[in-house]
Amino acid sequence: MEKTTSVSQRFITALLCVSLLIGLLPFSALRGYASKEQRPTIGEMGGYLQGALQTIEKTYAERKFTAAQGHGFAAEQANNLSDVLRGEKAVVIGDNNAKNGADRKILNRDGTTTYIQDKYYSTASGSVNAAFDSVTGDYRYLTSDGTAMWLEVPYDQYDDALRLMQKKISDGKVPGVTDPSEAVNFVRKGKYTYKQAQNLVKAGNIDSLKYDATNGVITAAGAFGISFALDFVSCKMNGENFKDATKNAALNGLKAGGFVFATYVISSQLAKSGLKSALQPTTEAIAKSLGKGVSTAILNAFGENTSALTASQITTHVANILQNQIITSGVIVVALSVGDIMDLFHGRISKEQLLKNLVVTIASVAGTTAGGIAGGVVGSALLPGVGTTVGTFVGGMAGGAASGYVSNALLSKIYAGDAQQMYDIISEQFRVLSTDYLINEAEGTAITQQLQRALTGDTLKEMYSSEDRTAFASNLMEPLFEETVRARAKITLPTEDEVRTEMKTSLQEIVYIH
Secondary structure, three states: OHHHHHHHHHHHHHHHHHHHHHHHOOHHHHOOOOOOOOOOOHHHHHHHHHHHHHHHHHHHHOHHHHOOOHHHHHHHHHHHHHHHHOOOEEEEOHHHOOOOOOOEEEEOOOOOEEEEEEOOOOOHHHHHHOOEOOOOOOEOOEOOOOOEOEEEEOHHHHHHHHHHHHHHHHOOOOOOOOOHHHHHHOEEEOOOOHHHHHHHOOOOOHHHHHHHHHHHHHHHHHHHHHHHHHHHHHHHHOOOOHHHHHHHHHHHHHHHHHHHHHHHHHHHHHHOOOHHHHHHHHHHHHHHHHHHHHHHHHHHHOOOOOOOOOHHHHHHHHHHHHHHHHHHHHHHHHHHHHHHHHHHHOOOOOHHHHHHHHHHHHHHHHHHHHHHHHHHHHHHHHOOOHHHHHHHHHHHHHHHHHHHHHHHHHHHHHOOOHHHHHHHHHHHHHHHHHHHOOOOHHHHHHHHHHHHHHOOHHHHHHHHHOOOHHHHHHHHHHHHHHHHHHOOOOOOOOOHHHHHHHHHHHHHHHHHHO
């Protein structure tokens, strides 16, 4: 009971820290042009972070795709994904490198387990013979009770593979099986052909894109769930009713999910393009500088068993994680900066503003992914499982917000952003118009409140791109001043008789006093 309470307290405390952190240091608020309506919500930020980290984890899990026999590993993952989408409880287990062990397994509804060995060779004979011992000629993939595992072969080789297995059984090469007709119970038709398996490890083809898109949908669904939950709670805490909170949270979740889907597919395609090879020297140097202790902790956070790995292998694996991180972060930076780049082309922001926004974005994204990994390492050490998830989330938010805040603060000392320049012009024109229209303090306060609602990021960009910014500011504010003047109480001048009577009374009082 005490342990459960401790776990709950840690979890709640971590979530409170996340909420406080995001409330104080939202990354998008650091961007000078981002209006309140344009800033990502807490849910969107959570969805983006979840999606980025899942993308890094998935591309790391698929690191063997670029190896010499990468299409075989791709076939395992792809066939397993197909089984999962059909409702099977399928799991890839081949990463344990057990001798003559299964590549994957399916937990059946009746409680039994089906073990599967994937063999994807260019010919049916190659796929089947690879499952038999080269010395004894016996089938070498057996379960703990001596039962032969399923042999999964390419879709287009199934018929030939079945006949070859029947021949092997007739020759007594499959332990415990004597009837050739039983071959149908040991040869499994894969969901992909040999050519399709080869395509999966390459970028830019239909098979590869379909596979990445399927995984992207799954990753995006996870991001949607995180985003929806966080935003729904946030909306309710802000006083919204159930219907509005559900609608807003769902829309934000779809936005986050769409962003994560695109990020996943592009990152996965780039990882298959050979870009990782170009990054290898740099990432290996970084991994070596981290030391064995930190590197081991990072791999543990990614669910990697490091007990059987050498120091060199640990460095290689960490370098691979860093390569995936750099690729994913780069894709996110480009996606977040597309709007700024388009604004530059349309003259709505300056080159200096684009540079500033880009530097802040890069720093924030890098801080988020690095902070997420570091947080996951700490969380895994404190509480494996839940601690890893919470630590990743908290660390990612903290790293992104802090990096963005620091970089923005440093750049602001170098030059003022476009938004600040526009605000200075507006401030000066506000002073001029206040004098022209004889605005009092109460009226000035009311006009300021209306002006704040009108000054969105798009308005400031339009002002920047206008030929006469001073005139733009005046045209923006003059209707507010004129409306204020029209709302004043009407003042009517006194008639001549009223003036004469008042003066007569005043003069009589003066005479009376003297």
